[in-house]
Amino acid sequence: MYKVAFDVMGADNGSLVAVEAASKFIKxxxxxxxxxxxxKNEIExxxxxxxxxxxxYEILETSEFxxxxxxIMDIRxxxxxxxxxxxxxxxxxxxxxxxxxxxxxxxxxxxxxxxxELPGIARPGFMPTLPTAVDNKLTLLxxxxxxxxxxxxxxxxxxxxxxIYSKSVLKVxxxxxxxxxxxxxxxxxxLLQKEIYKELEANEEINFFGNLEARDILAGKxxxxxxxxxxxxxxxxxxxxASKILMNEIKAxxxxxxxxxxxxxxxxxxxxxxxxxxxxxxxxxxxxxGVDGIAFKAHGSSDxxxxxxxxxxxxxxxENDVLNKIKKGIN
Amino acid sequence: MYKVAFDVMGADNGSLVAVEAASKFIKxxxxxxxxxxxxKNEIExxxxxxxxxxxxYEILETSEFxxxxxxIMDIRxxxxxxxxxxxxxxxxxxxxxxxxxxxxxxxxxxxxxxxxELPGIARPGFMPTLPTAVDNKLTLLxxxxxxxxxxxxxxxxxxxxxxIYSKSVLKVxxxxxxxxxxxxxxxxxxLLQKEIYKELEANEEINFFGNLEARDILAGKxxxxxxxxxxxxxxxxxxxxASKILMNEIKAxxxxxxxxxxxxxxxxxxxxxxxxxxxxxxxxxxxxxGVDGIAFKAHGSSDxxxxxxxxxxxxxxxENDVLNKIKKGIN
Numbered sequence: 001m002y003k004v005a006f007d008v009m010g011a012d013n014g015s016l017v018a019v020e021a022a023s024k025f026i027k028x029x030x031x032x033x034x035x036x037x038x039x040k041n042e043i044e045x046x047x048x049x050x051x052x053x054x055x056x057y058e059i060l061e062t063s064e065f066x067x068x069x070x071x072i073m074d075i076r077x078x079x080x081x082x083x084x085x086x087x088x089x090x091x092x093x094x095x096x097x098x099x100x101x102x103x104x105x106x107x108x109x110x111x112x113x114x115x116x117e118l119p120g121i122a123r124p125g126f127m128p129t130l131p132t133a134v135d136n137k138l139t140l141l142x143x144x145x146x147x148x149x150x151x152x153x154x155x156x157x158x159x160x161x162x163x164i165y166s167k168s169v170l171k172v173x174x175x176x177x178x179x180x181x182x183x184x185x186x187x188x189x190x191l192l193q194k195e196i197y198k199e200l201e202a203n204e205e206i207n208f209f210g211n212l213e214a215r216d217i218l219a220g221k222x223x224x225x226x227x228x229x230x231x232x233x234x235x236x237x238x239x240x241x242a243s244k245i246l247m248n249e250i251k252a253x254x255x256x257x258x259x260x261x262x263x264x265x266x267x268x269x270x271x272x273x274x275x276x277x278x279x280x281x282x283x284x285x286x287x288x289x290g291v292d293g294i295a296f297k298a299h300g301s302s303d304x305x306x307x308x309x310x311x312x313x314x315x316x317x318x319e320n321d322v323l324n325k326i327k328k329g330i331n
Numbered sequence: 332m333y334k335v336a337f338d339v340m341g342a343d344n345g346s347l348v349a350v351e352a353a354s355k356f357i358k359x360x361x362x363x364x365x366x367x368x369x370x371k372n373e374i375e376x377x378x379x380x381x382x383x384x385x386x387x388y389e390i391l392e393t394s395e396f397x398x399x400x401x402x403i404m405d406i407r408x409x410x411x412x413x414x415x416x417x418x419x420x421x422x423x424x425x426x427x428x429x430x431x432x433x434x435x436x437x438x439x440x441x442x443x444x445x446x447x448e449l450p451g452i453a454r455p456g457f458m459p460t461l462p463t464a465v466d467n468k469l470t471l472l473x474x475x476x477x478x479x480x481x482x483x484x485x486x487x488x489x490x491x492x493x494x495i496y497s498k499s500v501l502k503v504x505x506x507x508x509x510x511x512x513x514x515x516x517x518x519x520x521x522l523l524q525k526e527i528y529k530e531l532e533a534n535e536e537i538n539f540f541g542n543l544e545a546r547d548i549l550a551g552k553x554x555x556x557x558x559x560x561x562x563x564x565x566x567x568x569x570x571x572x573a574s575k576i577l578m579n580e581i582k583a584x585x586x587x588x589x590x591x592x593x594x595x596x597x598x599x600x601x602x603x604x605x606x607x608x609x610x611x612x613x614x615x616x617x618x619x620x621g622v623d624g625i626a627f628k629a630h631g632s633s634d635x636x637x638x639x640x641x642x643x644x645x646x647x648x649x650e651n652d653v654l655n656k657i658k659k660g661i662n
Contacts, residue, residue, distance in 0.1 A: 133576045145513060148521055182476060182564045190479055190561065214565045215572030230521065233513045234545045234562055235569040241546030242573035245464045249608065250581060253601040270584040277580065 001033050002318045003095040004311070008046075009038040009065035009082040010102025012301045018101065019046030021307030026052055029315055035060055035095055038082040060085060066102055068300060072109040083107060087114040090293040096318045097294035099285065099310055101302045107295075108146050108288065115293040120330055123147040123154045124290030125229065126297065127162060128236075129170075129313065131277050134220030140166055141217065141225045142289060145233035155179070155196050155226050157330065159206055161289045162224040164329045168320045172223050178212035180227035180235065185211070200226075214238070247271060285310035287317060294323050332364050333649045334426040335642070339377075340369040340396035340413040341433025343632045349432065350377030352638030357383055360646055366391055366426055369413040391416060397433055399631060403440040414438060418445040421624040427649045428625035430616065430641055432633050438626075439477050439619065446624040451661055454478040454485045455621030456560065457628065458493060459567075460501070460644065462608050465551030471497055472548065472556045473620060476564035486510070486527050486557050488661065490537055492620045493555040495660045499651045503554050509543035511558035511566065517541070531557075545569070578602060616641035618648060625654050
């Protein structure tokens with residue numbers, strides 16, 4: 001039985017959404033046991049609405065939570081917050097993994113203080129699983145913002161950890177790994193990027209693709225893309241922005257020209273399919289790779305589907321024993 | 332009469348495309364005189380196909396050119412290349428501006444050696460004019476890759492120069508300027524970005540918006556976005572990639588579901604409209620802001636429309652005397 005601590009507080013849409021997602025998802029997995037962490041009244045009223053078999057969960061009541069506007073310091077100040085308590089359950093091995101949709105900065109700080117980093121990893125990285133233009137092909141991108149800066153060791157660490165994750169969880173046989181850069185040639189980028197290129201190229205464990213430009217992040221050319229958190233975050237947000245603006249523009253163009261309302265409804269379905277495919281929020285949360293525990297961050301604005309996706313990713317990670325594989329593999 | 336040196340060599344699609352664009356564009360402006368720089372035979376055979384009134388142009392024959400795979404060193408080695416000769420015409424004030432679709436790195440190096448930087452500007456910046464989601468609103472983004480790094484002075488210089496450009500060429504009264512960053516809050520980003528935030532905020536000449544996230548680059552929220560060339564390049568390419576992937580995906584979705592071929596043709600027009608609106612290549616080239624001369628870079632893969640757009644932007648820059656205004660304004 002896999003045990004997952006689910007911090008249902010602190011995300012944008014309230015705890016009800018998290019409970020609804022859990023109630024739907026748990027029906028799909030017989031091997032999952034949930035520990036809901038947060039305000040007991042809220043969780044219980046959620047469970048009245050979206051019932052779950054009583055043998056499949058428990059509630060860990062906490063007196064406070066860290067909200068989106070909270071600071072890193074809240075990890076120290078709010079010892080009975082749902083985030084801190086969830087991380088402690090994981091630290092104490094009372095659960096196999098934890099999920100939160102709360103404050104990212106607090107989550108990173110809390111993971112550092114409570115879980116600690118794996119040997120040899122100085123800076124963990126947020127790693128979302130991204131959909132690509134190639135059907136059924138997923139790409140892992142990291143870091144997307146756990147740390148703004150990264151040195152050579154960090155990037156090599158990201159590559160090694162993601163390599164193991166891709167093999168073990170996504171079942172990719174020989175994952176192709178690229179460095180995000182402003183040009184494909186070996187000579188492109190900053191001094192640091194040129195050094196990283198050489199290291200990745202020389203590393204026998206790594207199936208190195210070379211540099212990949214930001215325009216190809218979702219092209220499905222590679223299995224893993226490594227970069228610093230600043231660049232990863234910026235690129236992901238640019239993609240997000242472009243998608244939103246383009247979809248709106250295309251809708252406007254089509255609706256105003258040739259379509260009746262009835263046809264517009266049919267169109268809407270097609271657009272929603274595309275939106276879903278490329279909205280990384282609907283695919284999964286991001287794992288914080290490099291800390292000593294399976295800790296997932298759901299997007300702060302997660303809806304039911306997003307939380308379900310994060311639960312799915314979390315179960316896949318536990319089931320494939322990815323943390324122990326990474327521990328063994330990085331040294 | 333505005334005189335523009337047009338280096339027609341070195342772009343991906345050959346000189347014929349450049350000559351065609353010139354022949355079309357020159358009919359729209361009576362005050363333009365062109366100096367075609369490059370291989371005389373190619374230019375003349377282009378002019379046979381796309382005729383231009385003989386009083387409106389001359390040809391400066393050159394024996395060589397710098398191709399896309401050329402290096403920065405070619406600026407020194409190929410003294411009779413079309414790019415070097417065009418820059419020299421500008422340096423010697425024989426023309427008011429120059430345009431090239433050739434090798435970017437060589438163009439930046441050549442501008443540095445031949446034109447030199449404006450007083451107080453250490454690193455020039457490539458500045459494209461971007462379409463936005465808001466009709467008729469354009470946003471200037473710089474640097475998009477002339478230099479990978481930028482310090483505080485560079486970014487403040489970009490802001491000041493773009494401010495003058497926006498007022499003078501785009502006729503924006505009080506341009507709103509933002510810093511590209513991974514979050515909107517003042518406390519976000521690197522140490523350097525926090526320092527830049529303070530400087531921009533304190534600068535009385537600058538109407539500072541604050542930080543802008545990459546997802547909002549084309550949202551039309553601001554008139555000018557400043558950033559280092561690495562980040563600007565990465566974000567622009569992410570946008571480009573997202574657009575391409577999304578458009579393909581939407582087309583595939585729509586075509587496979589409900590539409591007949593006839594309707595697909597109608598749809599195609601709508602898609603093309605959107606593509607054109609958001610493809611920055613179809614809007615203009617990028618001016619190299621901060622060198623002592625009006626020097627425009629057309630995209631290497633420019634088609635006729637792109638070159639026409641670059642010619643238009645170049646004429647607008649000359650007509651509004653933007654270089655002298657910048658020279659006066661930045662000190």
